[in-house]
Amino acid sequence: MGKRIGMEVSLMVSEAVKLADVDVIAAYPITPQTHIVEHLSELVADGHLDAEYICVESEHSAMSACAGSSGTGARTYTATSSQGLQLMSEILYIVSAMRLPIVMTVVNRTLSAPLSIWNDHSDIMANRDCGWIMIFAESGQESFDQTLCAFKIAEDRRVSLPVIVNMDGFILSHVIEPYQPVEEEVVRKFLPPFDPLYTLHPDKPVTMGAFAMPELFTETKMAHEIAIRESYAIIREVWDEWGKLTGRRYVPVEEYMTEGADTVFVTMGSYGELGMEVVDRLRAQGKNVGLVKIRLFRPFPYQDILASLSQFKNLLIVDRALSVGGVGGPLTSEIKTALYRLEKRPNVFSFIAGLSGRDVPPEKFIEMYEEAMEGIKKNQWDEFTMVGVRQ
Amino acid sequence: MPKPMEEYRVKDLNPGNVIDEPGNAQVYHTGDWKSQRPVWNEQKCIKCGVCWNYCPDNAIMRKEGGYFVADYEYCKGCGICAHECITQCITMVEEVV
Numbered sequence: 001m002g003k004r005i006g007m008e009v010s011l012m013v014s015e016a017v018k019l020a021d022v023d024v025i026a027a028y029p030i031t032p033q034t035h036i037v038e039h040l041s042e043l044v045a046d047g048h049l050d051a052e053y054i055c056v057e058s059e060h061s062a063m064s065a066c067a068g069s070s071g072t073g074a075r076t077y078t079a080t081s082s083q084g085l086q087l088m089s090e091i092l093y094i095v096s097a098m099r100l101p102i103v104m105t106v107v108n109r110t111l112s113a114p115l116s117i118w119n120d121h122s123d124i125m126a127n128r129d130c131g132w133i134m135i136f137a138e139s140g141q142e143s144f145d146q147t148l149c150a151f152k153i154a155e156d157r158r159v160s161l162p163v164i165v166n167m168d169g170f171i172l173s174h175v176i177e178p179y180q181p182v183e184e185e186v187v188r189k190f191l192p193p194f195d196p197l198y199t200l201h202p203d204k205p206v207t208m209g210a211f212a213m214p215e216l217f218t219e220t221k222m223a224h225e226i227a228i229r230e231s232y233a234i235i236r237e238v239w240d241e242w243g244k245l246t247g248r249r250y251v252p253v254e255e256y257m258t259e260g261a262d263t264v265f266v267t268m269g270s271y272g273e274l275g276m277e278v279v280d281r282l283r284a285q286g287k288n289v290g291l292v293k294i295r296l297f298r299p300f301p302y303q304d305i306l307a308s309l310s311q312f313k314n315l316l317i318v319d320r321a322l323s324v325g326g327v328g329g330p331l332t333s334e335i336k337t338a339l340y341r342l343e344k345r346p347n348v349f350s351f352i353a354g355l356s357g358r359d360v361p362p363e364k365f366i367e368m369y370e371e372a373m374e375g376i377k378k379n380q381w382d383e384f385t386m387v388g389v390r391q
Numbered sequence: 392m393p394k395p396m397e398e399y400r401v402k403d404l405n406p407g408n409v410i411d412e413p414g415n416a417q418v419y420h421t422g423d424w425k426s427q428r429p430v431w432n433e434q435k436c437i438k439c440g441v442c443w444n445y446c447p448d449n450a451i452m453r454k455e456g457g458y459f460v461a462d463y464e465y466c467k468g469c470g471i472c473a474h475e476c477i478t479q480c481i482t483m484v485e486e487v488v
Contacts, residue, residue, distance in 0.1 A: 099407035160406050198409045207410035215396040220408050222401045 007179040009140035009172045010035035013079070013105055013165075016147035018049045019187045020103075023074035023194075026054040026065035030084040031117045032169035033107040037079055059084040063091035063102075070100035070162075071208050073199035075151065078102065081169060082109035082123045089127055095162050096131030097224055098209050101154035101194075102162040104132075105147065108269070108320075109169040110356040118357025119169035121269070121320040125330045131224055133163040133231055134298040138272035140177030143167045145248055148187060152238045155194050159231040166297075168270040168320075170357060186245055228299045235296060252296035253304040257283060261290030263314040263372070265365065268294045268331055271318055271354075278365040289369065294331070302338045309339065314347045316372050318365075322352050328384030347376065353387035364388065393418060421448065425468025427483040433458050435480035442472035442481060 007015075013036050017025070025044070027037040043049040052069075056062045062078050070076040080088060085106055095102055106124055110116040124134065133153060137143040143165065150163040167173060198206050212220055235252070243249035254272075257279045258264060267275045272293040282289040292308050294301075309315055319329025327333055332350040339345050349372040354360040364387055375381030393415050394403075405411060429442075438457040450465040451472060461472075473481040 097407065197406055198411065204411075205413045207413075208407065210408065210410055212408065213396055216399055219399055219401045219404060223404050223406075223408075226401065227406070 002181040002183065004178050004180050006176045007140070008035065008174065008176050009143055009167065010107075010174065011039050012140055012144040012177075012179050013147050013167070014039035014043065015181075016144045017077050018043050019182065019184060020075065020077070020148055020151045020191060022049070022051050022077045024052045024054065024066070024069040024076045025078065026056050026062045026069065026076070027078045028056050028059050028062045028080070028084060030059070030081045032109055032119070032173045033079045033081040033084070033105065035173065036105060036107070040077075059087040060091065063088040063095065066102045066104075067091060067095045067098070067100055068200075070095070070102050071098075071200045073194060073196045073201075075155070075194045076100075076102045077104070079105040079107065081107045082111055082117075085123045085127060086111065089130070092127055092130040092132065092162075094209065097220065099160040099224075099227065100162060101151075101160055101196075103147065103150045103154055104162065104164050105143075106164050106166050107169045107173045108166055116356040117169075119171050119320075120355045120357065121166075121330075122322075122355075124164070124166055125321040125323070128298070128330065131161075131228065132298065133159075133161055133228065133235070134166060134296075135163065136166045136269040136295055136297060137172065138270055138293065138295070140172060140175065141180060141248065142250070143172060144179065145242060145246070145250070148182070148191060149238050149242050149250075152191050152241075153231065153235050155196075156234050156238070157195075157197055159227070159234050160197060161228060161231055166269060171270045180246075182246060190241065190245060232296075232299050232301065250295060251304075252294075252301040253308050254293045254295060255308055256291040256293065258290030258292065258308075258311070260288055262288045262312060263316065263369070264290040264292050264309070264312045265368075266292045266294065266309070266315055266317040266331075266335065268297065269320065271320070271360075274360065274362060274365065275318075278362045278369075281362060282366065282369065287369070297331075300334055300338075305335060305338050306342070309335065309346060310342055312346050314349065314372060314376065316349045316351060316368055318351045318353055318368070320352075320354050322355065322386070328352060332384065347372075347381075349375065349381060350384035351387050352384060358388065360387070420464045421467050422450075422462075422464045425463075425466060426486050427468045427470065428463060428466065428486050429461050429468070429470070429472050429481045430484045431459060432480040432482065435478045437478055437480075439477060441475050441477055445471050445475045447471060 044053040239250040275291040317332040328350040
């Protein structure tokens with residue numbers, strides 16, 4: 001292991017892509033993803049990375065080029081944010097159903113309108129059903145680690161699915177954090193060359209992406225569903241292997257200070273680090289509070305979520321997106337669905353915070369806790385709360 | 392050769408529904424789709440081959456004597472041949488089952 005250094009998180013992700021020795025990058029720059037692809041473009045131009053960098057005219061074209069590239073058997077990477085992800089949306093569904101193991105970083109940013117460049121999860125939540133594996137990184141180092149793990153997960157023949165690694169825009173992407181490099185030989189052993197099941201090659205012609213009549217479509221969707229469900233075991237295998245190599249261990253649902261806790265915050269992404277700080281403060285005041293961090297969003301780890309969350313009385317779920325006209329936060333909705341099968345269900349408090357990068361300091365989490373405790377006293381609370389909204 | 396579509400189960404499908412048997416689309420008779428079929432009036436046909444050239448399904452063949460005929464197993468009845476025909480010798484006739 002090399003020396004720990006400070007590095008901008010976007011550059012850590014670019015370094016991971018370089019270490020993965022990708023063959024093709026097709027990307028269109030958009031804030032706050034820009035630094036990742038700018039740096040990759042430099043690495044290719046300066047000869048540090050032997051890859052084809054395709055400058056496309058839109059994100060729709062970026063993902064289309066990735067589909068073709070991955071179909072030929074090239075290790076393929078792209079990155080985007082917000083409106084860019086929306087423009088890709090059509091092709092996202094296509095590459096996952098075609099089982100093309102593309103890796104993409106989504107640097108999470110708000111969807112317009114109003115126009116905003118800052119962070120929340122509305123971009124990825126708008127595409128949550130696109131059939132990709134989805135992971136949420138909590139820190140800079142994890143963004144690096146998950147990028148490398150993503151290639152191994154995606155390309156495993158038992159999986160053969162594309163993977164999105166989500167990282168919070170600006171909060172992670174533009175921040176300088178400690179970075180523990182991993183040696184090239186370690187990555188070489190961890191991530192063997194891409195050996196695809198099928199490739200587009202005239203010597204052995206195949207058709208990818210053919211049409212299907214209604215008589216066949218239902219079976220193809222079920223096959224996709226089974227594949228992504230079964231990827232869970234391989235994701236755990238890959239994370240365990242990475243843990244043995246680096247000492248950094250990842251699980252789909254991670255608990256922090258939950259022993260003896262009756263109330264837990266439930267977070268996804270960079271809120272995990274904030275949550276730990278808040279829990280430390282509340283524990284110091286003698287409050288029985290813990291934290292549960294959801295790292296794997298697709299496949300949704302129902303069993304792990306049930307096993308963890310059924311232990312507690314009160315869940316304070318913090319979403320970074322609003323399902324407008326729905327029932328509050330998308331993460332909360334899914335967790336509530338998972339809890340339905342329990343006979344004794346915990347109280348669920350749904351908080352929507354940090355929209356469009358509005359600052360969420362530890363004090364806001366403490367306010368959420370106090371609001372929930374007040375609600376329990378009165379035995380009455382709202383379906384969801386827009387944290388800090390001026391009414 | 393592939394089975395009829397309704398006989399496929401989930402486990403029979405290749406990952407990503409890749410078709411690894413080249414040319415097997417020929418067992419799928421798209422001619423079932425048509426509601427009209429092209430019929431040639433050989434009195435007016437000048438054997439130019441415009442219909443043959445424009446057919447998007449390669450379902451028109453030249454027969455003996457230089458006239459043209461459609462393969463009704465694959466002709467979808469789109470009517471492009473009738474539209475393009477210079478002498479308007481092709482009529483789209485309602486398909487009666």
